[in-house]
Amino acid sequence: MISEHLNINKLLAMNCRYFLKLVLFFLLISKTACPCPIKGIGYVDYIKGTVNVVRGDEKFTIKCGTVIKTGDLIETDKNSRVIIKFHDGTSISIGEESKVQITKKIVSLKVSRNLLKLLKGKVRSKVRRLKPGSSYKVITRTGASGVRGTEFIVSSSLDEDIFAVVEGELEVDNIIWSSLPDFLFTDPLHKNLWTLDPIKVLDFDYNLGAGNAVVVSKNQYTIIQDNLAPIPPQNNIPSDLVNCCKFTSSSCVPEASSLSMTLLGFCLVFCILRLLNKNIFHFNTRK
Numbered sequence: 001m002i003s004e005h006l007n008i009n010k011l012l013a014m015n016c017r018y019f020l021k022l023v024l025f026f027l028l029i030s031k032t033a034c035p036c037p038i039k040g041i042g043y044v045d046y047i048k049g050t051v052n053v054v055r056g057d058e059k060f061t062i063k064c065g066t067v068i069k070t071g072d073l074i075e076t077d078k079n080s081r082v083i084i085k086f087h088d089g090t091s092i093s094i095g096e097e098s099k100v101q102i103t104k105k106i107v108s109l110k111v112s113r114n115l116l117k118l119l120k121g122k123v124r125s126k127v128r129r130l131k132p133g134s135s136y137k138v139i140t141r142t143g144a145s146g147v148r149g150t151e152f153i154v155s156s157s158l159d160e161d162i163f164a165v166v167e168g169e170l171e172v173d174n175i176i177w178s179s180l181p182d183f184l185f186t187d188p189l190h191k192n193l194w195t196l197d198p199i200k201v202l203d204f205d206y207n208l209g210a211g212n213a214v215v216v217s218k219n220q221y222t223i224i225q226d227n228l229a230p231i232p233p234q235n236n237i238p239s240d241l242v243n244c245c246k247f248t249s250s251s252c253v254p255e256a257s258s259l260s261m262t263l264l265g266f267c268l269v270f271c272i273l274r275l276l277n278k279n280i281f282h283f284n285t286r287k
Contacts, residue, residue, distance in 0.1 A: 040067035041104045042086035046248055049080025049096070073101045076121070081245055088112060088128065090136065093245040095122035115139065122155045124166075124245045139175070143224040146171045152216075153241050163230070164221035164237045173213040174224050 044051075044066045053062050054073040068074075068084055076082060076098050083093045086104070094100050098121020104114050111133040116123060118140045127136050127147050136147040140156040143163065151166040163172045212229035216222050220233040221241070 040069045040087075041102070042068045042084050044068065044082060045085040045091065046083035046093075047081070050077040051075065051080055051082045051094075052077075068102060070102065070104045073099065075099050083247060086114075090114070090128055091126045091247060092116065093124040093126075093247055095124075095245040097121050098123060110134075118154055118156045120156055122153065122241070122244050124151070124153045124247070126151045126247060140224075142226055142228075143172055143174050143230065145173075153237075153244055155241060155244070160223050160225045162221055162223050162238075162241065163216060164241045165216045165218055166237075166242075167218055169218070170216045171213050172216055172222050172224070172230050173211070174227070174229050176227065 044062055044064055047062065047064055051062050052059055052075045053066070053068075054075065055069065055071070062082070068086075074082065074084070074094055076094055076096050078096055080096050081094065083091060084102070085091045092100070092102075099119035100121070100123050101117040101119065102115075103117070104112060110131050113134065114136040116125070116138045118138060123138070125136070125138065125147075127150055129150075130136060130147065138145045138154050140154060140161040142161045145152070145154065145163050147168075147170060150168040152168070152170050153162075153164045153166065155162040155164075163170060214222055214230045214233055216233045219237060220235055221237045222230040222233050224230045
């Protein structure tokens with residue numbers, strides 16, 4: 001009888017180990033080798049306070065791990081902040097009382113075009129080295145920036161927009177909205193940023209600049225006001241920008257697929273039963 005229990009216990013232990021390895025292997029290949037499209041364009045990696053997403057006609061509060069989709073409008077409340085990590089490794093940190101619309105167009109497996117429309121507030125971007133053909137742009141009410149470097153901050157207010165570089169370089173130009181073609185707008189009679197269709201900008205990859213571009217290097221910034229060219233790059237970024245929405249260590253995990261969660265749950269139940277069986281066996285042998 002004891003030998004029979006030993007054989008059962010040994011079999012359960014072996015099956016538990018094999019099953020764990022199988023689940024881990026499945027999760028690994030599902031992240032690295034699966035030809036299926038990745039869910040969304042990124043996810044919430046850190047959150048503080050209250051942050052909402054406007055997606056079409058729907059508005060909801062996001063949480064750790066919430067999936068972000070192209071076209072989402074992110075709105076942060078006072079004393080709130082959110083970090084979003086994209087699947088290509090790029091991250092953005094959105095400061096308090098800000099509005100940012102996120103658009104991403106996948107051209108191919110290796111090429112993507114990214115556009116952030118900063119309606120108000122502050123956003124900090126950390127961009128990985130772009131592959132040939134890819135682009136990453138941030139546009140505001142007055143200016144557009146094309147990434148050459150890795151980390152930069154953009155601040156937008158009613159008076160002016162500020163573009164500051166923490167690492168690398170940034171090309172910044174002002175925008176003359178009245179000179180842009182009608183196909184960039186949902187309403188050609190009102191040529192301004194608020195009716196700009198980001199998808200069309202990416203489709204045509206139109207150069208938003210007015211021809212007054214300046215190159216901003218590490219620890220420099222430039223300012224743009226309405227219908228004016230950006231000022232020459234200035235040294236010593238203002239402290240409120242340097243300390244704005246810094247990146248922090250991750251406290252969130254992406255939302256897992258239902259299949260992955262099912263497998264993990266089944267594995268957990270299986271191993272708990274195995275441990276219970278082992279404890280019952282020891283209890284019976286002592287009796």
